[in-house]
Amino acid sequence: MASMSSSNLELDLDRPNIEDYLTADSIQEPRGKLRLHDFLDISPTLTEAGGAIVDDSFTRCFKSNPPEPWNWNVYLFPLWCLGVVVRYGILFPVRVLILTLGWIIFLSCYIPVHLLLKGHDKLRKKLERGLVELICSFFVASWTGVVKYHGPRPCTRPKQVFVANHTSMIDFIILEQMTAFAVIMQKHPGWVGLLQSTILESVGCIWFNRSEAKDREIVTRKLREHVEGPDNNPLLIFPEGTCVNNHYTVMFKKGAFELGSTVCPIAIKYNKIFVDAFWNSKKQSFTTHLLQLMTSWAVVCDVWYLEPQNMKPGETPIQFAERVREIISARAGIKMVPWDGYLKYSRPSPKHREHKQQAFAESVLRRLKDK
């Protein structure tokens, strides 16, 4: 495919028009004869650049806003200290205990089931699914997760995919405790990778590698195969491709929307009062992130299972993806930005700049004709 040739760093050409999101008044259409003034007045372009230097919507998506310190006076400070003692001294050990207990129960059931029921696939899968949901519930309990689920629970049907906005890897655990989804994930190193290759294999997972271009083709094929299989667990995809801070959504990758299946959107919104669940993967490892969650009061969030959507006739996968993103953002009460999440790791494609150059060039040429 032509789009594979130039590196994975290229954004797709048929993206929604970013001009719709940027300041509308910087794009005025002057008319009439061309004058020297029109060439010297580069203020619209400069204003855009200045605006980007002062504040830009992309950086805002990944800003972890630290909570306001409230423990600064003589009454609140001892309360806060008491809170720290309770969180680290009482809650944390209890949670570690719960988690350890959970793991013991899980492993002592999972290993025998996995090894002994090799021949009875249907039963084995059913039990493994239940066990994965169990261990996820233990994880959620270990952060005192208070999750409110709204909407009809997902059911296992072929030709459907679930998509959700992404804030942290715990999104997956929170959703998994209700339904054993199969998921597509970036392969991680360390103990997370170990978990991915052993336990998650049983619910059916697809791996990808962000930095590999050819990977996309292979992954799309695997996705299609999975979705069509009737016995496979429902597939969960996070189309943003990266963790965002739960105040914004970045552009959805179209991979999940061109499989020819029904898309069921899920919106997740965390309540930051107790803890900020955004995993800033540049600043923290997943282990540190989990420990931070286990030493806070609670993880409170709302999960909405929204109405399944199908691609409308005449809609491109990109338009479909944007429409679903709008539904999810509206439900979760978060804003949309026109940037690709992968810009965290790479530079924007020159196509965007060329788009602006083309617009200006065309207006000059047009006015040249109106002499």
Added chain:
Amino acid sequence: MGNTSSMLTQYDIEEVQEHCNNTFSQQEIASLYQRFCQLDRNSGGFISADEFLSVPEFAVNPLSQRLFRMVDGLNFKEFVAFLSAFSSRATLQHKVEFIFKVYDFDGNGKVAFSDLLDVLRDLTGQFISEQQRELVLTHVLEEAGYKKDSLLVLSDFMKILGNTGLKMEVEVPVD
């Protein structure tokens, strides 16, 4: 972290305010400082090329290279002075001076035909031929009473840009 703590003293803010001729309020300077620290990820005291280009909105701007040359290696005080041209309190003179500086790449106070051509090339890319660019520029220059080899100075820019309303304002978000 060294001396780039995220707290500015009142003295620091006043010094910066004076340096930019009061074009920004104290609150705006505090906001700009937060932004500066956010962009200056390795806390080097200035924003490097890489850090600027990591802002996609800036990287896709056709004039980003020129602007970057002007803002490269600036410390916070100079960064604010650079941005002061975008303030609503900046004078028209100040804004025209800024535009002049963007054109006057080598900083010798004169803008030649080649400078005009360079900026037009940045703005139009491959969508107009070099020949057409030269033709168009020569034509508008002659119409305005200049010759192709004229060297434009700041007063010329003031004359041309000074009477029509120049709108170049950016709002600094203040929490």
